[in-house]
Amino acid sequence: xxxxxxxxxxxxxxxxxxxxxxxxxxxxxxxxxxxxxxxxxxxxxxxxxxxxxxxxxxxxxxxxxxxxxxxxxxxxxxxxxxxxxxxxxxxxxxxxxxxxxxxxxxxxxxxxxxxxxxxxxxxxxxxxxxxxxxxxxxxxxxxxxxxxxxxxxxxxxxxxxxxxxxxxxxxxxxxxxxxxxxxxxxxxxxxxxxxxxxxxxxxxxxxxxxxxxxxxxxxxxxxxxxxxxxxxxxxxxxxxxxxxxxxxxxxxxxxxxxxxxxxxxxxxxxxxxxxxxxxxxxxxxxxxxxxxxxxxxxxxxxxxxxxxxxxxxxxxxxxxxxxxxxxxxxxxxxxxxxxxxxxxxxxxxxxxxxxxxxxxxxxxxxxxxxxxxxxxxxxxxxxxxxxxxxxxxxxx
Amino acid sequence: xxxxxxxxxxxxxxxxxxxxxxxxxxxxxxxxxxxxxxxxxxxxxxxxxxxxxxxxxxxxxxxxxxxxxxxxxxxxxxxxxxxxxxxxxxxxxxxxxxxxxxxxxxxxxxxxxxxxxxxxxxxxxxxxxxxxxxxxxxxxxxxxxxxxxxxxxxxxxxxxxxxxxxxxxxxxxxxxxxxxxxxx
Numbered sequence: 001x002x003x004x005x006x007x008x009x010x011x012x013x014x015x016x017x018x019x020x021x022x023x024x025x026x027x028x029x030x031x032x033x034x035x036x037x038x039x040x041x042x043x044x045x046x047x048x049x050x051x052x053x054x055x056x057x058x059x060x061x062x063x064x065x066x067x068x069x070x071x072x073x074x075x076x077x078x079x080x081x082x083x084x085x086x087x088x089x090x091x092x093x094x095x096x097x098x099x100x101x102x103x104x105x106x107x108x109x110x111x112x113x114x115x116x117x118x119x120x121x122x123x124x125x126x127x128x129x130x131x132x133x134x135x136x137x138x139x140x141x142x143x144x145x146x147x148x149x150x151x152x153x154x155x156x157x158x159x160x161x162x163x164x165x166x167x168x169x170x171x172x173x174x175x176x177x178x179x180x181x182x183x184x185x186x187x188x189x190x191x192x193x194x195x196x197x198x199x200x201x202x203x204x205x206x207x208x209x210x211x212x213x214x215x216x217x218x219x220x221x222x223x224x225x226x227x228x229x230x231x232x233x234x235x236x237x238x239x240x241x242x243x244x245x246x247x248x249x250x251x252x253x254x255x256x257x258x259x260x261x262x263x264x265x266x267x268x269x270x271x272x273x274x275x276x277x278x279x280x281x282x283x284x285x286x287x288x289x290x291x292x293x294x295x296x297x298x299x300x301x302x303x304x305x306x307x308x309x310x311x312x313x314x315x316x317x318x319x320x321x322x323x324x325x326x327x328x329x330x331x332x333x334x335x336x337x338x339x340x341x342x343x344x345x346x347x348x349x350x351x352x353x354x355x356x357x358x359x360x361x362x363x364x365x366x367x368x369x370x371x372x373x374x375x376x377x378x379x380x381x382x383x384x385x386x387x388x389x390x391x392x393x394x395x396x
Numbered sequence: 397x398x399x400x401x402x403x404x405x406x407x408x409x410x411x412x413x414x415x416x417x418x419x420x421x422x423x424x425x426x427x428x429x430x431x432x433x434x435x436x437x438x439x440x441x442x443x444x445x446x447x448x449x450x451x452x453x454x455x456x457x458x459x460x461x462x463x464x465x466x467x468x469x470x471x472x473x474x475x476x477x478x479x480x481x482x483x484x485x486x487x488x489x490x491x492x493x494x495x496x497x498x499x500x501x502x503x504x505x506x507x508x509x510x511x512x513x514x515x516x517x518x519x520x521x522x523x524x525x526x527x528x529x530x531x532x533x534x535x536x537x538x539x540x541x542x543x544x545x546x547x548x549x550x551x552x553x554x555x556x557x558x559x560x561x562x563x564x565x566x567x568x569x570x571x572x573x574x575x576x577x578x579x580x
Binding site: 002005006008009012013016017018019034035036037038040041044045046048049051052054055056057058059060061062064065073074076164206237262280324325326 | 433443451512517519540579
């Protein structure tokens with residue numbers, strides 16, 4: 001599929017729901033210019049007889065998927081496990097071919113679109129899977145260079161790099177869980193600017209590190225609690241364990257405590273506050289002697305210079321889309337957007353003019369070259385960019 | 397379109413959770429069928445293609461950990477299957493030739509068609525969650541284009557009740573149907 005299809009779909013959806021702002025409409029105009037079929041879709045969305053007809057056709061297909069109805073396909077798939085097992089072995093192979101085919105298809109597609117990009121002197125590719133792992137004995141491993149399979153065998157767990165690059169800690173099963181007498185071994189994973197990484201901790205908890213972030217954890221968790229230390233931006237999908245709360249320490253004075261949940265922490269030194277956003281489940285954030293309980297969709301904002309701890313309702317899409325590989329900026333000041341861009345593309349930003357306008361970049365894939373994002377903001381007419389080496393110049 | 401639901405779903409799906417697949421199935425089956433119907437012009441063929449694409453997805457579940465990758469796989473598979481179907485026809489009408497041309501050469505036809513299928517699913521879901529009686533009345537207004545008087549006589553209720561139901565439905569729905577000119 002087209003790499004920006006999610007972005008375009010998000011614009012169309014917003015058009016249906018609350019209508020588009022002027023800048024969003026201009027973005028959509030540009031897409032319709034490039035892809036005329038989108039214009040006929042746009043026109044169709046105000047054409048009663050055509051939408052009525054399409055809805056009636058759609059209903060024909062939808063009526064088979066009413067909740068509670070048992071579909072023959074579902075039954076067939078779930079009750080035919082023999083069919084399922086050999087298929088899994090073939091899956092990697094087939095998927096590889098498919099994704100190769102898809103990238104060729106996209107590449108062809110982009111040869112005409114990319115002429116736009118040449119208006120900048122050079123372009124900067126997106127960040128990727130990059131991180132350095134420091135083992136308990138002080139050795140360091142550059143994760144993007146190390147080959148798949150066993151990376152290290154340490155007390156309490158083995159470290160394995162998966163086919164897709166993820167790092168997995170496999171807890172040793174033969175070790176008694178009460179290892180309080182032995183000395184603990186800690187590992188640290190650190191992503192550079194322009195890098196991100198996904199890791200599964202010894203208890204099965206998954207963590208996604210955004211650029212310029214780190215996570216320190218023991219190679220085997222205690223029986224009483226699970227404690228990790230994080231900086232930068234990390235998304236956690238915590239495995240529930242009522243007897244062993246999961247705690248994330250940020251700097252010295254903040255602890256986020258969890259009981260089986262998904263949440264995002266954000267603690268960059270160049271930001272004023274550090275934030276914890278809850279996606280699902282329940283967490284308690286403690287800082288400066290205060291504590292608050294978050295419900296999904298809420299964010300705890302902690303400001304070390306004022307010792308303030310407050311709760312805000314946030315747009316989850318905007319907070320956690322990075323983890324699924326998207327930028328999502330909904331009506332944000334340029335400075336906020338450029339800070340993110342600087343971290344992910346590992347670039348410096350220089351402001352020749354100050355820009356007051358706010359911008360939208362909804363669901364844009366993070367693997368696009370930086371030129372695509374800059375162009376999209378330029379379409380609003382409120383800003384211009386130049387790329388000089390690894391520096392992005394911002395002008396009126 | 398609850399994003400968090402989406403993230404959870406992809407994570408569970410990757411682990412091979414059947415409930416997660418059932419949800420994905422309900423989420424995409426109608427859109428994929430509709431999408432394939434616009435490429436093949438054949439309703440039962442379109443449903444076969446949607447089923448086939450979803451069962452391929454299930455066989456490869458461990459390879460997907462985001463909703464975006466799931467969606468992209470499904471639509472790419474459905475597009476390729478639709479193309480193969482058109483190519484396999486021994487006798488192709490001019491309609492088939494036209495569809496083949498669009499599916500093979502016109503990326504924006506695929507893109508527009510996919511977005512349309514997704515939007516129709518969104519509108520459909522919005523209408524589906526209306527209370528039963530409102531839903532019944534609203535479908536007659538929006539999908540069948542019946543007038544207030546026609547609905548009143550069909551349901552044996554007063555015209556004012558139809559108008560009330562319509563206003564209530566429009567309040568609940570998150571779609572700007574009046575602003576878009578889709579409902580008067």
